[in-house]
Amino acid sequence: MSTEPVLPFSVVSVVEDILQQQNTRTSDFKFASRKAEETSLRRYEAAGWLRKTVGVVGGKDLPAEPSEEAFRIGLRSGIILCNALNKIQPGAVAKVVEGPSDSVIIPDGAALSAFQYFENVRNFLVAVEEIGLPSFEASDLEQGGKSSRIVNCVLALKSLAEGKLGGRTGSGSLKYGQKPPTSVKPMLRKNSEPFMKSLWSMALVDKDGYTSDNSSCNDLGQDRPEGGSFSSLNSLVRQYLSDKKPEEIPIVVESLLNRVMEEFERRMQIQQETQVQQEPQVQQEPQVQREPQVQQEPQVQQETLKTTTQEDKTPSETEQSISKDASVDEVMEEKEDGEQLQDKQEECYDENSNNGDAEESNRFYLMQQSLVEQQSRIAQQSLVEQQRRIVQQNLVEQQNRSVREVKNIVLQTKSGMQFLQREYQKDMINLSKHLRSLAAAASGYHKVLEENRKLYNQVQDLKGNIRVYCRVRPFLGGQASQNSVVCGVEEGCMSLMIPPNSKLGKEGKKIFNFNKVFGSSSTQGEVFADTQPLIRSVLDGYNVCIFAYGQTGSGKTYTMAGPDNLDEDTIGVNYRALRDLFFLSDQRKDTIIYEISVQMLEIYNEQVRDLLAPEGSNKRYPFLIYLYYNTMIVDYFVP
Numbered sequence: 001m002s003t004e005p006v007l008p009f010s011v012v013s014v015v016e017d018i019l020q021q022q023n024t025r026t027s028d029f030k031f032a033s034r035k036a037e038e039t040s041l042r043r044y045e046a047a048g049w050l051r052k053t054v055g056v057v058g059g060k061d062l063p064a065e066p067s068e069e070a071f072r073i074g075l076r077s078g079i080i081l082c083n084a085l086n087k088i089q090p091g092a093v094a095k096v097v098e099g100p101s102d103s104v105i106i107p108d109g110a111a112l113s114a115f116q117y118f119e120n121v122r123n124f125l126v127a128v129e130e131i132g133l134p135s136f137e138a139s140d141l142e143q144g145g146k147s148s149r150i151v152n153c154v155l156a157l158k159s160l161a162e163g164k165l166g167g168r169t170g171s172g173s174l175k176y177g178q179k180p181p182t183s184v185k186p187m188l189r190k191n192s193e194p195f196m197k198s199l200w201s202m203a204l205v206d207k208d209g210y211t212s213d214n215s216s217c218n219d220l221g222q223d224r225p226e227g228g229s230f231s232s233l234n235s236l237v238r239q240y241l242s243d244k245k246p247e248e249i250p251i252v253v254e255s256l257l258n259r260v261m262e263e264f265e266r267r268m269q270i271q272q273e274t275q276v277q278q279e280p281q282v283q284q285e286p287q288v289q290r291e292p293q294v295q296q297e298p299q300v301q302q303e304t305l306k307t308t309t310q311e312d313k314t315p316s317e318t319e320q321s322i323s324k325d326a327s328v329d330e331v332m333e334e335k336e337d338g339e340q341l342q343d344k345q346e347e348c349y350d351e352n353s354n355n356g357d358a359e360e361s362n363r364f365y366l367m368q369q370s371l372v373e374q375q376s377r378i379a380q381q382s383l384v385e386q387q388r389r390i391v392q393q394n395l396v397e398q399q400n401r402s403v404r405e406v407k408n409i410v411l412q413t414k415s416g417m418q419f420l421q422r423e424y425q426k427d428m429i430n431l432s433k434h435l436r437s438l439a440a441a442a443s444g445y446h447k448v449l450e451e452n453r454k455l456y457n458q459v460q461d462l463k464g465n466i467r468v469y470c471r472v473r474p475f476l477g478g479q480a481s482q483n484s485v486v487c488g489v490e491e492g493c494m495s496l497m498i499p500p501n502s503k504l505g506k507e508g509k510k511i512f513n514f515n516k517v518f519g520s521s522s523t524q525g526e527v528f529a530d531t532q533p534l535i536r537s538v539l540d541g542y543n544v545c546i547f548a549y550g551q552t553g554s555g556k557t558y559t560m561a562g563p564d565n566l567d568e569d570t571i572g573v574n575y576r577a578l579r580d581l582f583f584l585s586d587q588r589k590d591t592i593i594y595e596i597s598v599q600m601l602e603i604y605n606e607q608v609r610d611l612l613a614p615e616g617s618n619k620r621y622p623f624l625i626y627l628y629y630n631t632m633i634v635d636y637f638v639p
């Protein structure tokens with residue numbers, strides 16, 4: 001039954017206090033001074049280890065806490081470095097050229113033996129390279145060189161030496177600052193070592209305030225059974241650092257945590273002093289709180305391991321979900337990478353669990369974090385790469401589909417155009433055939449038309465070139481019907497009553513024959529119907545003359561022109577003949593063009609007078625001229 005004292009303060013409250021103090025005092029100057037201080041601490045550590053390794057005599061040129069310049073000058077001859085290396089690994093530098101027996105610190109710029117200077121340093125650097133430790137340039141030993149690289153090299157030698165003292169072989173295991181065999185680099189901060197050592201020194205302080213060499217507690221990932229409060233703080237620090245990359249842990253945080261450690265240690269000491277005075281009371285109370293802490297911390301650790309396992313597993317699950325679309329080889333490669341990282345973790349974990357060195361624990365912890373982060377990055381990169389590849393494949397497939405659709409449309413359009421071209425050629429061939437047949441028909445039509453005209457005019461000739469029609473005028477208003485001498489009207493003859501004292505004879509009845517007789521009830525249209533065929537003969541080149549003959553008031557003007565009030569029914573032969581001529585001319589305009597002119601003449605008292613002549617000219621023609629005049633319609637007046 002452990003009897004842990006109950007802390008009157010919580011770890012969180014200490015951290016909060018330190019954070020508050022730190023926030024008020026943080027400045028750039030602090031950062032710079034802190035960094036310089038830690039650089040000096042590293043240099044002192046390197047110098048101290050070299051002096052301890054080569055001995056006081058061999059390391060007389062190197063002060064215990066040298067400045068940067070003194071550190072560089074002390075190591076400039078290469079003797080200390082070569083001797084230290086040979087102590088760790090005998091024969092690493094086959095021959096070390098020693099300086100003068102009474103050598104002292106040679107001022108910078110003073111002439112050294114060139115052989116001594118060059119051979120020792122060169123042999124040391126070659127040996128360091130062969131071992132795989134971080135090296136530096138020979139010029140770093142000169143004025144203005146980078147002494148930090150020399151410090152790194154010496155501290156790596158120190159780690160190698162401590163590893164050998166711990167029973168581990170140098171080959172195949174990672175050392176402090178030693179170059180890893182693969183591209184996976186331990187993401188170790190240079191200034192983390194003092195802090196972690198401070199952290200670890202806290203871990204070795206037991207409840208009584210004594211330092212313990214309990215090697216079972218040398219792993220920061222393990223909890224001390226007696227150090228519940230420190231384990232809580234340790235868990236808190238580890239929890240804070242678990243999701244941070246080494247480069248993301250700023251110096252201020254590291255400084256802050258260091259302050260937390262110091263403050264925590266101080267309060268622990270105060271508490272222990274108080275505990276000595278109130279031991280009976282204090283020894284009972286921690287049992288109540290200590291047990292849950294002891295039980296809780298493994299849970300925290302287990303949860304951390306679970307989280308790590310889940311982080312390891314999540315990319316694998318993601319890979320499995322994506323592997324449907326990815327190639328099998330790529331997924332296998334990624335799984336192999338994950339397994340390799342897992343193996344490295346386990347290897348480092350085993351190695352670290354067997355080593356009691358705090359630096360190794362620190363390095364293991366940071367390296368484990370870097371491995372997990374690297375594994376996550378690899379999984380994320382593969383996920384992003386596979387998604388990008390899927391998107392590219394989808395785009396390519398979509399473009400291919402579009403190209404295929406366009407090709408199909410082009411082919412359909414081309415076939416459609418070819419079909420239309422063939423149809424067009426067929427239509428053109430059929431049209432040419434129709435045109436030829438139409439041309440043949442047209443030529444035949446003209447022949448038929450000519451033949452028709454000839455036949456038509458022959459019919460007119462057979463009917464008679466001279467036709468005589470008789471029209472009986474009806475009685476006008478006020479005339480007695482009993483005075484009419486017309487006693488009979490038939491198709492081709494008319495009967496007249498002969499008065500008794502007439503010169504025509506003693507017969508009482510006289511019959512006259514005509515081509516046709518129109519009675520008093522005949523209309524203007526009936527009279528024109530018999531003369532219309534002669535009008536058409538005019539357009540075929542025949543001469544036609546229609547004239548009316550009769551005494552005054554017999555109805556000549558009415559028959560040829562119409563009454564004073566003209567309408568469609570009462571217009572006479574002249575208007576109807578002219579309308580028919582214009583109609584035929586328009587009907588035949590595609591084949592023949594007619595020029596139509598009109599003359600209106602009056603023959604009165606054997607004088608021919610032009611009725612269309614300008615007013616007052618009173619142009620008269622001899623009657624004989626009229627006989628040869630080619631006219632169609634003449635209203636002939638008999639005096």
Ligand SMILES: Nc1ncnc2c1ncn2[C@@H]1O[C@H](COP(=O)(O)OP(=O)(O)OP(=O)(O)O)[C@@H](O)[C@H]1O
Pocket residue numbers: 472473474476520550551552553554555556557558559563637
């Ligand atoms: N078929 C008819 N129906 C009705 N009225 C008619 C007809 N024929 C002639 N008339 C009328 O008889 C009258 C005389 O006719 P119209 O003037 O045509 O005779 P005319 O022969 O021309 O005389 P003139 O030789 O003096 O010129 C007119 O009033 C006319 O309207």
